[in-house]
Amino acid sequence: MRLFVQIPCLNEEATLPSVIESIPKEIPGIDEIHILVIDDGSSDRTVEIARELGVKHFVFHTRNMGLARSFRDGIDYALQRGADIVVNTDGDNQYPQDRIADLVQPILNNTADIVIGDRQTKTIAHFSPFKKMMQAVGSRVVNFAAGTKLPDAASGFRAYSRESLFRLNVVTEFSYCMETIIQAGNKRLRIESVPVTTNPKTRESRLFKNIFEHMGRSGGAIMRSYVMFKPHAVFLSLAALFFLGAAIPFGRFLILTWMGIAGDHIQSLVFGSAMLVGCLLSLALIVISDMLRTNRTLVEDQLERAKAAQYAPERQIDPRVVTLDDAIRHPSLMVTPPESLTRPLPRRDSNAA
Template sequence: MKLVVMIPAYNEEQTIGAVIREIPRDACEKVEVVVIDDGSTDNTYGEALKAGADKIVKFKRNRGLAPAFRAGLETALSMGADIIVNTDADGQYDGMEIPKLIKPILDRNADVVLGSRTKGTIEDMPLDKKAGNYIATLITRELSGCYISDAQTGFRAFTRDMALKLNVLSEYTYVQETLMQIASQGAVIVEVPINFRKRVGGRSRLIGNIYGYAKRAGATILRTYRDYQPLKTFLFIGGCFLLAGLITGANVLVYFFNTGIITGKLPTAVLTVLLLIIGFQSVVMGILADMLKSHKKVQDEILYRIKKLEYDE
């Protein structure tokens, strides 16, 4: 059984060495560490090499967390990983808790294990980030139907088979998209409480601005939900337009029955027609998108089989 711990890193020269050295090399029969240097401008690469990283993937420029996570998964699979753990390079997640994180997978009780900060202990987290994590978790939980306590955690473990099924398309963050993909596939998700430590070396490189992060992460959540639940998405949009059209149309009808003319409500009548047309078109788009959903499932299955053949070889 081989465990590969992947660490996306961007300008983390102060902490990357300690994070690598903290990983217990006896957590599995064989443990290897891969660092994805996301175009760091400091000495992250050198510190990772000095600390004993088994492999380092270096981007020529900063591409973002999602591409780094995607590259980490691909590299870990190519290294023959049976279990893949993702952790952060800033040292906030305790590497000594990796055995606890992978235990449900070793016991064959889970496909994915999440290290929950809210079920464990949080040494330090700014109030705005706490609020953002709570809101993002609530939205992700409701849209995915996956009732977890911490959707934002980056301390995660995956089986090899689950990693092969993940297709990270976002260019910003992977946390919400992967959870919604996992939930749509009916995978078993288990949470374990973890210790979340105080960050060393300033603010997060990913979340420099909580509002900017919320905007981009929110767009990722909505886009992923649209792709995996197209009928519900377009029925909701179409329903809103149809309801608005019925309300404005009722106003026109009442005016017509009282006066016998619609001249005074002509703009409202035109608006009603437009709302009803848009609503009807949205419903039709939802039906068509739902038909295409079956093709997406087939494409995902084909991609899974291709990746399985490639990485197993």
């Protein structure tokens, strides 16, 4: 069982030693523990310090690409090297790396595909009351979109099984945390939470300038993921809203017509017609989104198969049974056939009876 602990870093020379030194050297049930540092365009000595501390696995970005891209590239690197479990932590030493053993245990026990460290945000001293409230609201929104019951959906301290990573596809450019939960929930992956406590704050977040930017970008990512998996709920609600908006002015106009004073209220027909057009467009979007969802499901199924083939360990090939695909991938297997197969067949005498 091979575990990769990946650490996205952007100028983390001050805190990276504490992170690396607190990662467990041995975990029951884990045969190999590897540390992967993802350098997201650091300009300080982050990489040099990691090498001095014995880190041998690196992913380099020549410029800052963001947390979501760092996560994707780290996962790709780990899977290519046979990772069975990938744990994601942070380079600012926010998370307690000594709890990694508890984080991976549900995966080792085959009771979960993804495990999230619950920071118990209500107890974090440096979180303001407003931030604590927004964290709780955000988790509720994500749980509604994913059909889950996670207390801390925004936590980046997570463990993923190899199979779960085959099924997840991060497309956002901001933060993968919300998107992966919504995908995992709608794909019926097993998700568990493990309560953890956070370390003292070392710096301000670099993902966003303020809480309102974080709320806006997270809200956009949640809505995009929700529409991706549940388009009927969104567009049927819009269609019902527009239909109601059309029914009220049309009904008003009919009543006024019956009363003989409809001539001064043509605007009701105009507004009602606009609402009716909106209703019809929403219904059309349901049909389109359903076709897109079907296509996405087929594409993701093929992508999952491609990942399984791409990251599969090299299988042993019997040289006596070589397929065409094996021959293309391994030309050395095209050995000279035995003499019995290359000996020319005896010529048949055409005059023989």
